[in-house]
Amino acid sequence: MAAWDVEQVLGMAPDPASAKAAQALARGAKWSALGSSERALWGLCQGSGKKPYRTVVDLSGPAFKCSCPSRKFPCKHALSLMLLSATGEVPQSAEAAWASSWLEERATRAERAERKPGEVADPLAAQQRLARRADRVSAGMAELESWLDDQVRRGLGGFEQRGYSELSRLAARMVDAQAPGVAGAVRRAAGVVGRDHGWPGELLEELSLIHLVVSAHARLNELPPSLADTVQSRIGWTVETARVLAEGEKVEDDWLVLGRVVEPDDRLTVRRLWLRGSSTGRLALILNFAAAGRQLDPLPARPGELVPAVLSYYPGALPMRALLTQTAPRLPAQRPGGLTAKQALASYVESLAADPWNERWPLVLADVRPARNGEYWALVDETGDALEVLPGVDLWKLLAVSAGDPVTVAGEWNRAGFKPMTCWDGDRPVILS
Amino acid sequence: MRGWDGLVSSALLGTERRPPRFEELPPKIQEQLGEGDLLDAAALATLYKRAGRKPLEGLAPIPAAPGEDRPLPRPSAIRRLAAMLTGFQTTALGEWLRAADARGWGVPPEHLPALADYARGRAEYRPLVVKAAGRRASWLADLNPDWRFLHAAVVEGNDHWTHGNPIQRRSWLRSLRQRDPAAALEALKEVWPSEPAAIRLDFLGLLADGLSSADEEFCEQALDDRSKEVRRAAAGLLARIPGSQYGERMAQRVWSHLAVSQGVIAVDLPARLTVAMERDGIESQPQEGIGKRAWWFRQLLAAAPLSTYELSYLELDVEGCAPEVLQVAWAQAAVREGSAEWARALLQANTKTGNRVAELLRILPPEEWVPAIEVLRARVDIADLVGGLPVPWPAPLGNAVLDQLAQAGTARSWARLASIAARAAPAEVLNHPITREPTGEEDTWRRRLVETLIFRREMYEELS
Numbered sequence: 056m057a058a059w060d061v062e063q064v065l066g067m068a069p070d071p072a073s074a075k076a077a078q079a080l081a082r083g084a085k086w087s088a089l090g091s092s093e094r095a096l097w098g099l100c101q102g103s104g105k106k107p108y109r110t111v112v113d114l115s116g117p118a119f120k121c122s123c124p125s126r127k128f129p130c131k132h133a134l135s136l137m138l139l140s141a142t143g144e145v146p147q148s149a150e151a152a153w154a155s156s157w158l159e160e161r162a163t164r165a166e167r168a169e170r171k172p173g174e175v176a177d178p179l180a181a182q183q184r185l186a187r188r189a190d191r192v193s194a195g196m197a198e199l200e201s202w203l204d205d206q207v208r209r210g211l212g213g214f215e216q217r218g219y220s221e222l223s224r225l226a227a228r229m230v231d232a233q234a235p236g237v238a239g240a241v242r243r244a245a246g247v248v249g250r251d252h253g254w255p256g257e258l259l260e261e262l263s264l265i266h267l268v269v270s271a272h273a274r275l276n277e278l279p280p281s282l283a284d285t286v287q288s289r290i291g292w293t294v295e296t297a298r299v300l301a302e303g304e305k306v307e308d309d310w311l312v313l314g315r316v317v318e319p320d321d322r323l324t325v326r327r328l329w330l331r332g333s334s335t336g337r338l339a340l341i342l343n344f345a346a347a348g349r350q351l352d353p354l355p356a357r358p359g360e361l362v363p364a365v366l367s368y369y370p371g372a373l374p375m376r377a378l379l380t381q382t383a384p385r386l387p388a389q390r391p392g393g394l395t396a397k398q399a400l401a402s403y404v405e406s407l408a409a410d411p412w413n414e415r416w417p418l419v420l421a422d423v424r425p426a427r428n429g430e431y432w433a434l435v436d437e438t439g440d441a442l443e444v445l446p447g448v449d450l451w452k453l454l455a456v457s458a459g460d461p462v463t464v465a466g467e468w469n470r471a472g473f474k475p476m477t478c479w480d481g482d483r484p485v486i487l488s
Numbered sequence: 489m490r491g492w493d494g495l496v497s498s499a500l501l502g503t504e505r506r507p508p509r510f511e512e513l514p515p516k517i518q519e520q521l522g523e524g525d526l527l528d529a530a531a532l533a534t535l536y537k538r539a540g541r542k543p544l545e546g547l548a549p550i551p552a553a554p555g556e557d558r559p560l561p562r563p564s565a566i567r568r569l570a571a572m573l574t575g576f577q578t579t580a581l582g583e584w585l586r587a588a589d590a591r592g593w594g595v596p597p598e599h600l601p602a603l604a605d606y607a608r609g610r611a612e613y614r615p616l617v618v619k620a621a622g623r624r625a626s627w628l629a630d631l632n633p634d635w636r637f638l639h640a641a642v643v644e645g646n647d648h649w650t651h652g653n654p655i656q657r658r659s660w661l662r663s664l665r666q667r668d669p670a671a672a673l674e675a676l677k678e679v680w681p682s683e684p685a686a687i688r689l690d691f692l693g694l695l696a697d698g699l700s701s702a703d704e705e706f707c708e709q710a711l712d713d714r715s716k717e718v719r720r721a722a723a724g725l726l727a728r729i730p731g732s733q734y735g736e737r738m739a740q741r742v743w744s745h746l747a748v749s750q751g752v753i754a755v756d757l758p759a760r761l762t763v764a765m766e767r768d769g770i771e772s773q774p775q776e777g778i779g780k781r782a783w784w785f786r787q788l789l790a791a792a793p794l795s796t797y798e799l800s801y802l803e804l805d806v807e808g809c810a811p812e813v814l815q816v817a818w819a820q821a822a823v824r825e826g827s828a829e830w831a832r833a834l835l836q837a838n839t840k841t842g843n844r845v846a847e848l849l850r851i852l853p854p855e856e857w858v859p860a861i862e863v864l865r866a867r868v869d870i871a872d873l874v875g876g877l878p879v880p881w882p883a884p885l886g887n888a889v890l891d892q893l894a895q896a897g898t899a900r901s902w903a904r905l906a907s908i909a910a911r912a913a914p915a916e917v918l919n920h921p922i923t924r925e926p927t928g929e930e931d932t933w934r935r936r937l938v939e940t941l942i943f944r945r946e947m948y949e950e951l952s
Contacts (some may be wrong), residue, residue: 204525207526207527208503209504210500210501210502210503210505211499212502255496255499256493259495259496259499259534262530396543396544400542404539404541407535407538411531411535424550424552425550426547426549427550435549436543439545439546441544441545443544451601451632452601454601454628455601455628456597458553459549459550459551459627470538480596
């Protein structure tokens with residue numbers, strides 16, 4: 056009885072090399088003590104060492120266990136074992152003891168872990184923790200609201216001197232109140248004070264959007280559920296990945312990697328990977344974090360390539376952030392279609408309508424040419440409209456690729472400008488950031 | 489946006505002192521606002537403003553660079569180029585560019601900025617990067633003054649000569665000199681009186697390419713130039729024109745201080761430096777380690793054509809000065825005239841040629857290099873000998889040196905030869921057996937050599 060066909064098994068390979076290696080192993084005479092039961096496959100595979108590797112595939116997941124040192128998952132041995140099973144080469148037999156013991160262990164762990172997502176070991180304690188946090192957040196929001204009202208009543212006039220330190224202190228208070236999202240927004244507002252002569256207007260923009268979070272929080276129960284999720288995430292409530300994987304909206308597609316932006320920081324490196332579904336047209340953001348000095352996870356594919364994957368979206372009024380489960384090896388892709396400057400701005404405005412706090416938006420601009428915009432740069436589309444390039448971006452690669460001819464560029468838009476991530480030299484993707 | 493500045497003023501002064509005037513805001517915002525306060529109004533207005541953002545208009549794209557692009561090599565070759573630009577085996581960069589160019593490949597344009605930055609401070613890479621940039625060379629140079637050298641791309645027509653910057657004019661003149669030496673000389677003569685000294689010096693140097701007696705008159709005149717550097721450069725050119733009056737003058741001077749009779753060269757060192765000699769570029773102040781009069785004489789000897797002398801002089805005794813004075817001068821003349829005959833004789837006679845052994849070796853026909861090195865290495869370090877030879881070496885030399893290194897173990901003393909050979913071994917010998925022998929895990933010259941050879945071999949395979 057085979058649970059999968061060969062195609063499906065190869066689809067589980069983490070990369071083409073693993074698929075190839077697994078096929079080679081399945082042909083060779085490396086396997087011994089092969090067996091299968093209702094719930095599992097197992098076998099011993101001779102590797103380069105003296106002792107053969109012990110490989111088990113739990114059919115329920117499928118889940119994999121192998122004593123080999125490979126960090127690929129599933130490893131070539133597990134893939135090969137499934138391939139053998141798919142071609143009917145794994146006989147039914149009594150479970151080998153080593154295979155059973157692992158299966159039992161896994162089953163016990165699963166019982167513990169596979170409670171419904173969100174459910175925890177001690178539901179009562181967890182509920183209490185949640186309630187305590189909710190209280191703290193509410194208290195924090197109330198404090199923030201009265202501070203904001205106070206400032207507006209008395210005026211932001213003296214802020215040039217006291218604004219930065221007051222806002223920084225307030226940001227720290229918001230961290231204490233377990234509202235890190237709001238704390239971040241307050242820190243951003245602190246950064247605006249005194250930046251240039253237009254700072255009072257910018258500060259008012261920032262403060263008004265913080266006020267918008269606070270007042271939305273006050274009537275969370277009246278909001279549509281997805282908007283309430285957005286507000287919660289702006290405050291800084293995170294949704295556990297297990298819950299996203301279990302309950303999040305699932306979209307399967309071949310996802311074009313539009314590009315990535317890596318922001319190194321003193322403590323935490325953040326990578327934003329932007330995707331666009333090639334048939335659904337859906338956009339998505341895959342976030343990755345690494346402690347300072349640590350490596351980020353490898354990319355599922357290079358910018359300009361396709362990743363066949365199921366995305367599980369985080370909840371919210373503007374579903375963008377998602378978790379990616381790759382379903383097949385990455386594929387090359389052609390140059391994607393793109394937007395004019397007007398269409399691009401309109402798509403950003405649509406995102407604002409769903410999530411007024413949205414700061415960043417992925418854009419693919421079609422056939423744009425570089426132009427000087429004062430001391431900065433802009434990209435001009437075929438109709439003559441242009442978007443400003445984010446000041447300070449190193450544009451030389453894009454300029455060299457373009458040579459003044461129209462190019463398709465994918466980038467990240469925010470109010471300060473467009474940050475190019477990837478462009479296409481003909482159909483060849485060129486990574487810019 | 490209407491009313492926004494009013495909101496900002498109220499926020500700055502405080503709503504106690506300046507109550508907000510919501511009636512100034514656009515009606516849509518007033519409708520939404522209802523009973524809201526200043527921050528509610530500001531939030532609405534902020535989103536109203538952000539949603540209303542318009543594209544920029546009226547910006548003129550930069551004119552496109554005219555011309556065609558070459559096809560790109562395969563992705564593995566492009567990845568190798570990218571790796572070299574991030575510091576991995578970067579010394580093979582020039583070779584990659586030359587090999588790609590020779591096979592008709594282009595360079596992926598996104599790597600041009602890094603290449604231009606790299607070549608900025610390394611003159612020997614500039615012509616390669618100019619070629620690699622293709623139609624983008626001048627286009628990029630216009631955008632980034634740091635990459636001015638990219639203007640050296642040759643452009644048809646005379647605009648660059650009459651209106652270009654010094655780099656464009658230099659490259660125009662150089663390319664004309666290659667095609668039509670006489671026309672280049674005419675062009676230079678025309679502008680000569682009005683150019684500043686630095687430009688005169690630079691442009692005069694370009695005549696070295698395609699130099700002939702047609703240039704003699706002009707160079708003679710340049711001996712009276714206002715600038716000492718220009719005068720010296722003109723003398724250097726004249727010394728290289730066969731049958732020039734300058735050479736004649738030098739030969740006469742030599743013979744007035746030198747006589748050969750009965751197997752002896754008798755030298756009577758010049759007592760003073762004449763004005764005429766100084767005009768011909770003879771320096772009055774000696775280098776270290778040589779007397780004034782011997783120094784003048786050595787310069788005269790070296791500047792005279794080799795035809796002034798006979799090879800047999802090398803075996804004669806010298807009276808009146810150290811034999812070294814003559815040998816160094818002859819070596820200098822042999823290098824200038826590229827005389828294999830004299831180079832061979834000087835090397836065989838085991839003469840004191842200063843540090844010109846490698847330069848003389850270079851003049852020999854390439855097929856003589858291997859046997860000559862076998863003899864010379866007894867007294868000169870082999871790395872010094874081969875280090876001065878043009879790269880890539882002929883295959884027999886590459887094989888000979890790699891054979892030698894293959895037997896050499898890992899002693900430190902071979903490290904310099906290995907590092908020279910790693911770069912200089914020609915493409916044909918990159919499959920040498922040494923690349924298949926184990927190198928050990930330690931970081932030795934042997935391991936670095938083999939890594940480089942393999943790297944280069946793969947590079948050629950990818951570019952084929």
